[in-house]
Amino acid sequence: MQKIEWKRTKRFKPSEWPGDATEHMNPDLFNELFLLRDLVPSWCSMRPSPVYGAHVRPDGSSRHSTNGNSRLSDATDLFASWKAVWLIWQQACRMDFGGIGLYLDTQLGGKQMPMIHLDMRKNRVMWVRHNGQYYYYENDPVIFFKIIAEYGKNQ
Template sequence: MPASDLDFSLVDYFSRGEFPGDVLNHVESDLVLGLSEYRKRLGKQVQPSSVVAGWYRQGGRKGSRHYAIERLSDAGDVFPQCDIRDALLVAMGCDWWGGIGVYLDTNGNDGTPQPMLHLDGREERVVWMRYKGRYIYPLRSESEREEFWKRLSEVSDG
């Protein structure tokens, strides 16, 4: 069911107006409900990306979780308003997120550099990081795992 069909009075932590453009017509309702529960568990504000392509795309790779031609997207990009390490840990504790990506080379909704989380509903768990345009998969090799932790340790809200 598209998220546009949700009764937002039942969604505790998000309102329709937080999602840009026609995004809610193209994403799964379970994505928004999952984000609301994630926000509850995190205990911090989570800002949905203001970029439409952070929610759905009608072009590009068909394998992308954002791809929304003849299906709804089950992926979203968000900016947790806390230490990204806490946001990652809580996301990993949510069994409905299969894909969890930490992006350390993005700008937040205000245009300033801010870490972003990609969260999606794929069945298998995959964790990755993008740092300076390069993807790091911590479960692929020891060296990538070491770099993953190194880059995360460099990012903190204090």
């Protein structure tokens, strides 16, 4: 079984993910995540969500699911500052991540902060969540980019 090569990065540590989450996560996700971290400016910090289920879930249909330990999760959710999340999102779109979700209505430590979901599904799916509502690029790219533009100019 392939292991996560933590020595490939100085910008992430296993302890940043809650509990034993990384033991149930696909190393391919981390290979891409480490590359992403290296490609964005060093001030663009990314903080893994402190919620275990943002990385690993025992069942369900999401990319976080291990389906009862029959597969590894290939998804993670990361918080970033408003300024950094736009650069992270743009770079992620140029990479091999399949699912890229931007959550504009999340909080970390009681403070509003955007979160980015990244996963390794085969086909590209992009979405933005605003006020609890999901908007998918493939369904309506105009609304998708309108929401992103509105948040971008107000931050």
